[in-house]
Structure formats: structure tokens, C-alpha cells
Amino acid sequence: MILNILDDRSSRVLYAVVESYINKPEPVGSRFVTKKYSFGFSSATIRNIMADLEEIGFLSQPHTSAGRVPTDRGYRYYVDSLLNLEKAISSSEMPREFMNQFSKRLEQIKDDISGMFSEVTSTLSSISNYVSIALPPKTEKATLNRINFIKYKGDHAVAILLTDEGIIKNRIFKIDPMVKQEDLNRIADYLNSEYAGYALDEIRSMLIQSMKREKAQWDKLISRAINIFEQALSFTEEDVFVSGLDDAMNLPDFSDISKIRELSKAIKDKHVIIKLLDELSDAEGVRVMIGNENPVNELKGLSVVASTYKEGNRPMGIIALIGPTRMNYSKAISMVDVIAKCVGRTFDDRK
Amino acid sequence: MILNILDDRSSRVLYAVVESYINKPEPVGSRFVTKKYSFGFSSATIRNIMADLEEIGFLSQPHTSAGRVPTDRGYRYYVDSLLNLEKAISSSEMPREFMNQFSKRLEQIKDDISGMFSEVTSTLSSISNYVSIALPPKTEKATLNRINFIKYKGDHAVAILLTDEGIIKNRIFKIDPMVKQEDLNRIADYLNSEYAGYALDEIRSMLIQSMKREKAQWDKLISRAINIFEQALSFTEEDVFVSGLDDAMNLPDFSDISKIRELSKAIKDKHVIIKLLDELSDAEGVRVMIGNENPVNELKGLSVVASTYKEGNRPMGIIALIGPTRMNYSKAISMVDVIAKCVGRTFDDRK
DNA sequence: ATTAGCACTCTGAGGTTGAGAGTGCTAACG
DNA sequence: CGTTAGCACTCTCAACCTCAGAGTGCTAAT
Structure with a gap:
């Protein structure tokens, strides 16, 4: 300051x-x-x-x-x-009317995480005319609700992983054709009894422990279960929701195509965005990065307005706007703030 | 001609x-x-x-x-x-070496449909420098392998739908909290025995028939099953894979930002793209649309080179390049041709 | 049928000009 | 002493001009 x-x-x-x-x-x-x-x-x-x-x-x-x-x-x-000022006045620029409507909309689609985040980013970008980005709750931090296996085409199985946050991930992998659906069910039951309620990244480190232990014990079923779980857990690629690139092209600041290209490349390279936003996610409330404050080279010359959304007190993900440094900060800040709060509230209601 | x-x-x-x-x-x-x-x-x-x-x-x-x-x-x-000429000479412009490598790559990731199509579009766009688009196999035409239900958080259930093509769709919906997992299993068993092996759109129309019939019979379980299936089947949004917009911005033809914006908007509006490509998908082999031949207004002034890929003889989806009318047609045609064939072959191998 | 030659047309880069906007400085003012 | 009027100065930008260069179409000769 x-x-x-x-x-x-x-x-x-x-x-x-x-x-x-x-x-x-x-x-x-x-x-x-x-x-x-x-x-x-x-x-x-x-x-x-x-x-x-x-x-x-x-x-x-x-x-x-x-x-x-x-x-x-x-x-x-x-x-x-x-x-x-914002701290005192709070997000006064956004009409309460809009907030209510938007909350209702989210409520309707909250069961479909990715649908919900598409909705969030597209609304945010269309009301702001900047590029909006959302990171959904981190998969690793989500808590396992249950895992299921379904046998598929003889020598494959599908792992379906459900978290309390409503994230569903699935993955096909090869299995020994001798393994029956009942075996898979038993494995799943075991894993659920053992690991449900833990965060996925906790589970991952627990697995490493178990693998050592079980190897010593030679319990076939359990060590196979752990192996399969290991495979199933590797849902690495994180989703990033983006919207509004085309609208942003209307801004006079982007009349030069090369800037758009930079931005578009940076967005495609999800790592960059995730890293950038992660950096912003430790603080409370709305944070702003202006021009060359930005650690990512491609994005110097742009500004980022970001806010985490929280379930209760636990920060889950982040919602951001990217625009030119000549950005309407006041509007952007209150929009991001309001939307992040709506999203957080929706997660709270889910419980 | x-x-x-x-x-x-x-x-x-x-x-x-x-x-x-x-x-x-x-x-x-x-x-x-x-x-x-x-x-x-x-x-x-x-x-x-x-x-x-x-x-x-x-x-x-x-x-x-x-x-x-x-x-x-x-x-x-x-x-x-x-x-x-192409008919006689075939796709000579693409090195066989590349084709083999690409086929191998696809083989590795064929179990993950969406990963595979991301790979396809990103390779195609990076070797061509045009925007590449792929429509994965149509969900409605895919044949049901099996459906499963998992109870989730008391009053919800997750439907997981597997097709023979490896498409996995899931959907959360509300259920009566009284329904037990065993009930869901019985329902799934019933549906699988009844409908597995049929295409999803066939199933949908079969369901309409059944609904009438069962209503008369008042079989509670079955009519509930059908209801749930109906809900689960509404996986409407089709995926469209796109890649290469940023590379295309390098082309001198797109130095004017408004053209890119048009294109980018058209792509975002998936309906437009799907409709356009569907129109091209009835013919055999590679098809080309040039400039104002294009039925979509936003895309006049651009050309489309497209080819269907087939499993056996059944056309499954379509792969396309969009570029300026001043496009290297000869290269584009052989690239699209080769890639579509690779993709088709990968689906054949899956069996 | 082909071609050399020539007059003609159009573009685009480079240079010039002048109005307009905005500055910094100085000296006067309350 | 801070504030202001006035003025000379600077810089941009649009308008205009010019001219070399590229390419054409036509005609007359081969």
C-alpha cells in the first residue's frame, strides 16, 4: 500500500x-x-x-x-x-436484483459443476467485457465421497470418482480379464470404507504408506485395490474455464492483434494461468494485479482482478477478470467480488 | 464440378x-x-x-x-x-513416417475420447496453422454399453452412461431419498437388459413407447426406471474440439482483428459449427467449401476443408480445417484426409 | 497467333504543411 | 505565498502532393 x-x-x-x-x-x-x-x-x-x-x-x-x-x-x-473504500461500502455497484437472479440460476445448475462454471464465466465476461476465468474447486483438495468401478468390455474397467463437492471424474483403464465385477465391487467397498471422507491428496499420500505396508503383508486383494486406486487417482489435468476473448477484442486496447494473441496463448497454456491465479489465491477478498506487477511475461500490460470463493471458510477456487491495464477497476472489482460470493454461497447451500 | x-x-x-x-x-x-x-x-x-x-x-x-x-x-x-488428382495419387503430401507416429500416439490414448480429440485438433492445427475442429462421434448415434446409478448424498443419484465408443457421460439428479442403492441397481439391471446394444437415439424413442405402455400397466418399478433413464439420457450438449485460433492469428489474412472475432464468435456458438459440419458430413471423403459457398454468414470469406472419419463404414464424426480462402488447399486436403483416416482406423482397432 | 512497345492508370511511400492540443515558464495578482 | 493569465514552444495528426514502380490494355509489327 x-x-x-x-x-x-x-x-x-x-x-x-x-x-x-x-x-x-x-x-x-x-x-x-x-x-x-x-x-x-x-x-x-x-x-x-x-x-x-x-x-x-x-x-x-x-x-x-x-x-x-x-x-x-x-x-x-x-x-x-x-x-x-470497498471495505466500507462493499459491492454497491452491482444491483441487488442482478445478484438474486444470478444466485437463483446457480442454484438450479449447481449439480453440474462444469455447467455451472461455464455459466459463471460467460455471465462475468458478458457483463464486464473482459476475459473471465474461473478455476473450479481443486480436485486434490476435494474430499472423496465414493469411488466405483464398472467392468467394461471384458478387459477394461471404468473408475468413477465422486467427491463431496460434486466433482465427478472418470477414467478407463485396462484390467486383468479374470477380474469380475464382484471383485471390483469388493475393491470399491474396501476403498470407500478406508478412504471416504479424506481429501484426494491426503489419500494419495496415505496410499504410498499403504503400498509399503501391504507389500510386506502380501494381501493380494488389498494391494490390488490400492494399485487400481492409484491409477484411478491420476486425474491430473485441471479444468480452467475461460470466456469472453471475442468480446475483449472489441476493446480499443486490443485493436492490435498481437496482444490478443499473447493473451490467447497464455490462456491455452493452462499452467501459466493456474500458476498465476494460485499466487493470488492466498489472500482474502479481491486482489488486483496491474500491468507489470504481473509475474507472467505474456501478461504484462494486462491487469488481473481476482477473488477466491469459499465454502464456509475454506477457499475452494478462484474467479478472475483479465483486461487491459486501462480497466474499469471499480466495476471489475465489484463484479468479481459479487460473483465470487454468489458462487461461494452456492457451495455452502449444497451441504 | x-x-x-x-x-x-x-x-x-x-x-x-x-x-x-x-x-x-x-x-x-x-x-x-x-x-x-x-x-x-x-x-x-x-x-x-x-x-x-x-x-x-x-x-x-x-x-x-x-x-x-x-x-x-x-x-x-x-x-x-x-x-x-487426389483420387488417383492419394494423400502423398503427408510423410508416411508422420502418419505412423500419429497413429501410435492415438492408439495410446484412445480410451480417453476427449483427450484423444484434443490431441487430434492440436496436432492438426499445429501442422497446418489453420483452425482445426473436430466433432467426436455423435452421442445419439453411439450404442449403449451400460448404464449405472450410484446413490449420492442421500437424495441424489449419479447416472453413468457408457457407450461402446468409449463415451462416458454422467449426470447428477435428485431422487426420492427412500430409494436405496439396491433399487438403483435393479433399475440399472433392468435397463441394461432391455436397452444395451441400441443406439441412444433409438433408445429415446423406444422409451416414449414404453412410457405409454407402462403407464397403463402401472408397474411402479419399471415406470420409475424409465423415468430416470429419460432424465439420464438428456446429455444434450455436444462437444466440439477446437484448436489453433492463436496460430491462425499469425496469418496475414487475419491481420484485421474483426475477421478473427467473427471466427471466434462462430466457434463459440457451437450450433453454427455443428450445423455447418453436419452439412458436409453426408459426402464421402474430403469436402471443401470456399468463401461465399459457405452457408454461415459469419464464415463467408473463409474456407472449410472437412472429412468424415468412419468406423468400418459408418460415418462417426467429422474433422475439419478452417482457414482463409487463400488457403493451401493441397496441403490442407491431404492433412485432413490423413488425420481423418488415422482417427477412423483407431476406432476400428478398438473393437 | 504471338509479341514488342508504349501510353495510361493506380498504389503507396515519402515529404510538406498547418491546425490544434497541450505543455512549461514567467510575471502579475490578491 | 499559492494561484493564475498569457505566451512561446513542442508535438501529433490529418490532408495534401508528388513520384517512382508495377502492371495493365491496346496497337502495330512479326
């Missing part, structure tokens, strides 16, 4: 510049500021203030004799003040 | 123009043609020929005193000749 290093007048001028520039991507001149935002000063005074703001790196000029444009640090100051 | 309406000389000139323009998106002049492709004629003669080709609508000039550019009809003539 770098708050309060500006006196009231300066910060008001900064806000004016930021807001005007967010509104229309044109350098903001002193004359314009005096006219549009009626401070009690002449343009000359504003000019002096703006020169000061430039000196401390909050504004910059594209060239001499153009107006000013906020720098990343300028946006940062602006956003920090916003977030400060 | 509009073949053979050109004499040999004219068509050779047309090919020259098309190929040169595909190679580099610059209007092709008579001088260039004479130099690069050594016909026995001077530029003046070529000019006359080109004027003729323009008259019948195979070439056009961006402006007086620019070179010529192929029209959609010009491309059509070119592609038709290609396809004619």
Missing part, C-alpha cells in the same frame, strides 16, 4: 485522470480536467499538480504536449484507494 | 496465379507468371489469357494496374482439379 503519500488535491486530480482515461483512452489534458471535474482551480494549477504527479511516477506523457496517462503505479494508487 | 471448361493453357495460368497467391498474398502480375513459371509465352500473351480468366470470373483485380487475385470461383476450379 502506498496510500496517503498524496495530499487530497493531488489524489483528486489523479482520480480524475484515471477515471477519464478509463472512460476514453485518450491522454487527459489539464484543460479537460478543469472543465469536466470542477475543482476550484485553473488549468495552470492543474498543470503544476500533474507535473508533480508525473515526477513521482503516477502519470506519464506519451509525448511532450500531449495530455497525461496513468502509469501502472498511478493505477495502483487508484486501486488501493478503491479497495479501501 | 466445372472442370474442363478451360483449355490446358488457361488452366495452367490459373494454377500459377492461385499457387503464387497462396504462397504470398500479393496480386500476381503477368510478368511474374512468365518469369517464375516458364511457359513458352511472353507476358503479353499471359496478359491476354489472364484477361480472359477475369472475364469468366476466375480472377479479379484489386484495381486497374494491379496484378490478379483468384476469385472464389477460381479457387473452386483449382480445388476441383486437385480433388480429381
Whole structure:
């Protein structure tokens, strides 16, 4: 936080510049500021203030004799003040009406996790016109409700894994054709009795223990069960839900195709996104990354507004907007905030 | 087919123009043609020929005193000749080496349908630099292998539907909490004995029949089973696999962002794509749609090269490339052809 | 039928200009 | 002392011009 290093007048001028520039991507001149935002000063005074703001790196000029444009640090100051206000005022920008409707919609489809997250990202992107991303609850952290095996085509079996969070994963794998469906059922029963209620990543480490133990004991059924479970657990690829790339192309900031390409590549490379968002997920509430604060090279020059959603107190996943640094932070923040809260509440209700 | 309406000389000139323009998106002049492709004629003669080709609508000039550019009809003539040759020569452009490797790769992952199709589209787009699209086997046409129900959280059940094609769909729905797992098992057993081996869309219409019948008979269990199956069958949304949008952005044809946006929107709207590709799927082998031949408005100005893949003789789905009309048709055709054949073969092997 | 030659057309890059916007500085002001 | 009017200065951007280069169509000669 770098708050309060500006006196009231300066910060008001900064806000004016930021807001005007967010509104229309044109350098903001002193004359314009005096006219549009009626401070009690002449343009000359504003000019002096703006020169000061430039000196401390909050504004910059594209060239001499153009107006000013906020720098990343300028946006940062602006956003920090916003977030400060936000705590008091809460998400006032989103109509309660909308929230209710959206909650209802989620309620209807909460049983279908991936459907629900498609809905979330597409709503978020369509109301914001930025690219929206959601990470569903992490599979590893989900708790096992039950696992089942179904014999398939003689020498295959399908593992179906259900978690308390409603995540369903399935996987086909080869088995010894001698193994009967009853065997599979017994294996499943054993595994369920042993592991249900634990988080999947806990289970994974428990398995490693067991494997050693059972190897010593040579219990055939159990060691086979553990083996199969091991296979079934390797549901590694995490889903990432993305929406709104095409809408974002309408933004003047993306008139240059190369930026879109960067963004689109970064999104395709899920690891990058997951890593980025994971980094944001440790903090409470809404977090904002501006331009070059962004650790991912491809995404410097873009801003990310993200919030975790929680079931009770446990953070489950993250919902984010990616847009140009010239982003409507105030709107974006409250949208992400509200939507994340709706999603969290939906998970709570599920119980 | 509009073949053979050109004499040999004219068509050779047309090919020259098309190929040169595909190679580099610059209007092709008579001088260039004479130099690069050594016909026995001077530029003046070529000019006359080109004027003729323009008259019948195979070439056009961006402006007086620019070179010529192929029209959609010009491309059509070119592609038709290609396809004619193709029948004899077959897909010679793709190295056999690559095909073998790719087949092996598919073989490894054939159990995971969606993984397999991601692989297919991403390879196809990366070797072609166009946008690649694949429709997996249609769920409705797939034959039911078995259905299972798992009780979940007291008042829910999960339906798991397996087809012979390896498609796995699952769906959570509410049930009367009084229904026990054993009841679900009995229901599943009944449904499997009754409906396994039929295509899902057949089953759907069979169900409608049964519902009437059973209503009269008041067999509680069976009518409940049918009801549940009805619910479970509504796995409507079809998957569409897409890859390569970002690579395609590198093409000079897409330097204008609005075209990419159109394409990206059309892709997001899955119905459009499915409808388009369905239309192409009735014919044998590779089919090509050029520019304004395309029925979808958003995609006029783009070309589609598509081929069905078949299990045995039954067409299952479709694989396509979308690119600018200035597309390397010869390469695209053989790539789509080869890949579709690989995919088909993989499905055959599965049996 | 083919071709050399030539007048003609059109584009696109490069250069010039002038209006407009905005600045920084200075000197005057309350 | 902070504020402001005034002014000279800077920079951009759109409009305009020019001209070389590429390519054409036509005609007359082969």
C-alpha cells in the first residue's frame, strides 16, 4: 500500500485522470480536467499538480504536449484507494436484483459443476467485457465421497470418482480379464470404507504408506485395490474455464492483434494461468494485479482482478477478470467480488 | 464440378496465379507468371489469357494496374482439379513416417475420447496453422454399453452412461431419498437388459413407447426406471474440439482483428459449427467449401476443408480445417484426409 | 497467333504543411 | 505565498502532393 503519500488535491486530480482515461483512452489534458471535474482551480494549477504527479511516477506523457496517462503505479494508487473504500461500502455497484437472479440460476445448475462454471464465466465476461476465468474447486483438495468401478468390455474397467463437492471424474483403464465385477465391487467397498471422507491428496499420500505396508503383508486383494486406486487417482489435468476473448477484442486496447494473441496463448497454456491465479489465491477478498506487477511475461500490460470463493471458510477456487491495464477497476472489482460470493454461497447451500 | 471448361493453357495460368497467391498474398502480375513459371509465352500473351480468366470470373483485380487475385470461383476450379488428382495419387503430401507416429500416439490414448480429440485438433492445427475442429462421434448415434446409478448424498443419484465408443457421460439428479442403492441397481439391471446394444437415439424413442405402455400397466418399478433413464439420457450438449485460433492469428489474412472475432464468435456458438459440419458430413471423403459457398454468414470469406472419419463404414464424426480462402488447399486436403483416416482406423482397432 | 512497345492508370511511400492540443515558464495578482 | 493569465514552444495528426514502380490494355509489327 502506498496510500496517503498524496495530499487530497493531488489524489483528486489523479482520480480524475484515471477515471477519464478509463472512460476514453485518450491522454487527459489539464484543460479537460478543469472543465469536466470542477475543482476550484485553473488549468495552470492543474498543470503544476500533474507535473508533480508525473515526477513521482503516477502519470506519464506519451509525448511532450500531449495530455497525461496513468502509469501502472498511478493505477495502483487508484486501486488501493478503491479497495479501501470497498471495505466500507462493499459491492454497491452491482444491483441487488442482478445478484438474486444470478444466485437463483446457480442454484438450479449447481449439480453440474462444469455447467455451472461455464455459466459463471460467460455471465462475468458478458457483463464486464473482459476475459473471465474461473478455476473450479481443486480436485486434490476435494474430499472423496465414493469411488466405483464398472467392468467394461471384458478387459477394461471404468473408475468413477465422486467427491463431496460434486466433482465427478472418470477414467478407463485396462484390467486383468479374470477380474469380475464382484471383485471390483469388493475393491470399491474396501476403498470407500478406508478412504471416504479424506481429501484426494491426503489419500494419495496415505496410499504410498499403504503400498509399503501391504507389500510386506502380501494381501493380494488389498494391494490390488490400492494399485487400481492409484491409477484411478491420476486425474491430473485441471479444468480452467475461460470466456469472453471475442468480446475483449472489441476493446480499443486490443485493436492490435498481437496482444490478443499473447493473451490467447497464455490462456491455452493452462499452467501459466493456474500458476498465476494460485499466487493470488492466498489472500482474502479481491486482489488486483496491474500491468507489470504481473509475474507472467505474456501478461504484462494486462491487469488481473481476482477473488477466491469459499465454502464456509475454506477457499475452494478462484474467479478472475483479465483486461487491459486501462480497466474499469471499480466495476471489475465489484463484479468479481459479487460473483465470487454468489458462487461461494452456492457451495455452502449444497451441504 | 466445372472442370474442363478451360483449355490446358488457361488452366495452367490459373494454377500459377492461385499457387503464387497462396504462397504470398500479393496480386500476381503477368510478368511474374512468365518469369517464375516458364511457359513458352511472353507476358503479353499471359496478359491476354489472364484477361480472359477475369472475364469468366476466375480472377479479379484489386484495381486497374494491379496484378490478379483468384476469385472464389477460381479457387473452386483449382480445388476441383486437385480433388480429381487426389483420387488417383492419394494423400502423398503427408510423410508416411508422420502418419505412423500419429497413429501410435492415438492408439495410446484412445480410451480417453476427449483427450484423444484434443490431441487430434492440436496436432492438426499445429501442422497446418489453420483452425482445426473436430466433432467426436455423435452421442445419439453411439450404442449403449451400460448404464449405472450410484446413490449420492442421500437424495441424489449419479447416472453413468457408457457407450461402446468409449463415451462416458454422467449426470447428477435428485431422487426420492427412500430409494436405496439396491433399487438403483435393479433399475440399472433392468435397463441394461432391455436397452444395451441400441443406439441412444433409438433408445429415446423406444422409451416414449414404453412410457405409454407402462403407464397403463402401472408397474411402479419399471415406470420409475424409465423415468430416470429419460432424465439420464438428456446429455444434450455436444462437444466440439477446437484448436489453433492463436496460430491462425499469425496469418496475414487475419491481420484485421474483426475477421478473427467473427471466427471466434462462430466457434463459440457451437450450433453454427455443428450445423455447418453436419452439412458436409453426408459426402464421402474430403469436402471443401470456399468463401461465399459457405452457408454461415459469419464464415463467408473463409474456407472449410472437412472429412468424415468412419468406423468400418459408418460415418462417426467429422474433422475439419478452417482457414482463409487463400488457403493451401493441397496441403490442407491431404492433412485432413490423413488425420481423418488415422482417427477412423483407431476406432476400428478398438473393437 | 504471338509479341514488342508504349501510353495510361493506380498504389503507396515519402515529404510538406498547418491546425490544434497541450505543455512549461514567467510575471502579475490578491 | 499559492494561484493564475498569457505566451512561446513542442508535438501529433490529418490532408495534401508528388513520384517512382508495377502492371495493365491496346496497337502495330512479326
